[in-house]
Amino acid sequence: MSKKLNSSVISKTPINMKNLYLVLACLLIGTSSAFSQLKPNNIPVHAQQQAVNQYNDIPDAQAVRSNDASPVTTLSRGGSANLWEEDFGGGFPNGWVSDDASGINPWKWSTNGSHGNFNDSQGADYDDPISSTTAGNGFLINDPDSANQFTYGQPSGTTYQYLDSYFATTEIDLGASYPSLLLEFEQSFRLNNSVDMIVQVSSDSTNWTDYTVQGNVANNAGSDDPDLVSINITGAVGTSETLFLRIGWSARVYFWMIDDMRIIEGLGNDLAMTDVWHGDINNAFEYQQIPLAQSQEVIIGAACFNQGGTAQPNAVYTYDISDGSGSVDSGTFPADNNSIVSTGADTTWYATGFVPATVGDYTVTVSVASDSTDELLTNNEAESFFKMTDNIYAHDDEDNIELIVYGGDVDGTTTANEFKMGLYYEVTAAANLTAVQVAFGRLTTTTACIIEVFEAGDLDNALVTEVYDILP
Known part of the structure; x- marks a missing residue:
């Protein structure tokens, strides 16, 4: 018998906390023998969400993280005079190459946003363009959602393909070598499947240095519009007076728009x-x-x-x-x-x-x-x-979502799969655990969950197990 849950607080009989505990929130998103003592629910995947690699974000600061210092930063537009620039006012630049392995998803010049199934009109019309400085004279867009939708159709979980697509510049002549160089541009994107958005830089068009520019944007989420990017490319260019750029990704859904590219001289001490x-x-x-x-x-x-x-x-x-x-x-x-x-x-x-x-x-x-x-x-x-x-212990850094849990319609049916999420808590002084509080995102389609509490040294025997219905 499950219990109704219409608030986020689950009260329990006090448990003596003597050691390190693992608190698990186990989402019931289908059937599984792992919980055979419970009566599971068959819960359909929401029609407007990606059927493969569905995600839930857990604000757990200790979970998988990728926070090494990076040469890619967001910034306010400004700085030194442009050594090179491209605002795409003349269309797709002459001599540049669109490298589209699939043949259906090239980078192209446009004044429209995405035309894919997952845009605001489900592909009936174009979404808004990027809100870049010179969006009115056009920009570059790659739209794998549109390419997959009009080539393979729905359901995306079984039809959409990963489409490799890049564009490459001609040789960019800066006229001199510089001790510090920054590549900057404005972008707007939405991604899924934890793909990398790659900027490649080379001084000889043979040896490339890769930078990723998706930042910490979560799966199924969109970036700022525009997202202002600055990449320190000094190490890739060295003392060369010329360079080449190649930009793209391998993605199966959503879009990436780029505008107002430029290269400027960076600071000496920063x-x-x-x-x-x-x-x-x-x-x-x-x-x-x-x-x-x-x-x-x-x-x-x-x-x-x-x-x-x-x-x-x-x-x-x-x-x-x-x-x-x-x-x-x-x-x-x-x-x-x-x-x-x-x-x-x-x-x-x-x-x-x-x-x-x-x-x-x-x-x-x-x-x-x-x-x-x-x-x-x-x-x-x-x-x-x-x-x-006084009594709340929490991993809830909402500004730094560092764990993404994937589940989804991996077998091509309309019933998604179960998965677990776990959090550790260190206990340095004796205390009683009296409640567990769980938050679910607004796009959650699950109707039930299991809460289990373990002592960290014994993950085979739960101290408490309860099933709860999730109410709107």
Whole structure:
């Protein structure tokens, strides 16, 4: 017998928490022998969602993450004079090549958005174009959703194909060599299936350096419109006065629009913070809400990237921890990478010795500097946030969704498959577990879930198992 769940809080008889526990939310999306003691429901996949690789996002800071410092950043349009530019006002540039392996999905010049089945009109009309600076005179678009829809039709889960499609420029002559170069452009896209959106750069059209520009956009989600991208291509170009670009992906659905490309000279000295953590995600976990009884030392992780053209010697991080009323701890620590070369990165972990002792909201602010005078100070600082609570323990960093769980119609039927999601919680002081709170996204079509709680040392025997109906 399942229980009705019309709120996100599931109350249970208190459980003594003596060790590390694993809390599992098990979504019932079909039949499976794994839960043979329960009566499963056959739940159809929503007609307007991708039938293959359906996803749910779990804001778990310790889960699979890809946060290494990257030369790809978002920015405000500005900077130095353009060394090269292309706004596509003259159509698809003469001499450029559209490399479409399938023959049905080329990059093309357009003033319209996607025409695929999953656009706002289900392919009856074109979606809006990119909101780029010069969208009115056209842009480049790749639209695998449209190509697959008009070639293979529905259901996409069994008909859509991965379509490799790239475009390549002619040789770009900068007229001189530069110590630092940035490639910038405006883009708008929607993706699925965790595909990479690839920008390739070469000084000889033979040896290529790859950069990915999808950022942290989740599957089935769309980017900012426009999304402003800046790539430090200094390492790929070196001292060459000329270069080549090749851009594309292998995708089965949705779209990618690009406009207003340019190459500019980068700064000589420009260290940029790329991430900050307030918990040791390598050896333990980072929580966004922590019960005061489980308070632990704040371990700061700081990551930076050298966007400038010269090495940055003796980089140092400065941190401050505040609780809303003022600073409660501060200090400095050296970067592990003593001299950060151009397009190089550093990630350093530091034990602050500070253990929060009061309930409230905390902010960890970290900045980076070196012996050189930084020429752009607006990107030298980053923050991380957490909350000390009376009794709530949570992995719920909504701004950094770092785990995507895939399920879906893998066997071609209208019934999707079960899958589990798990979260670990460290218990440093004896306490009782009295409730589990679970949040489901607005596109959830599942009507039931299972909540199980385990002691981490024994994942074969649940301390509690309950089935709940999910109500609108």
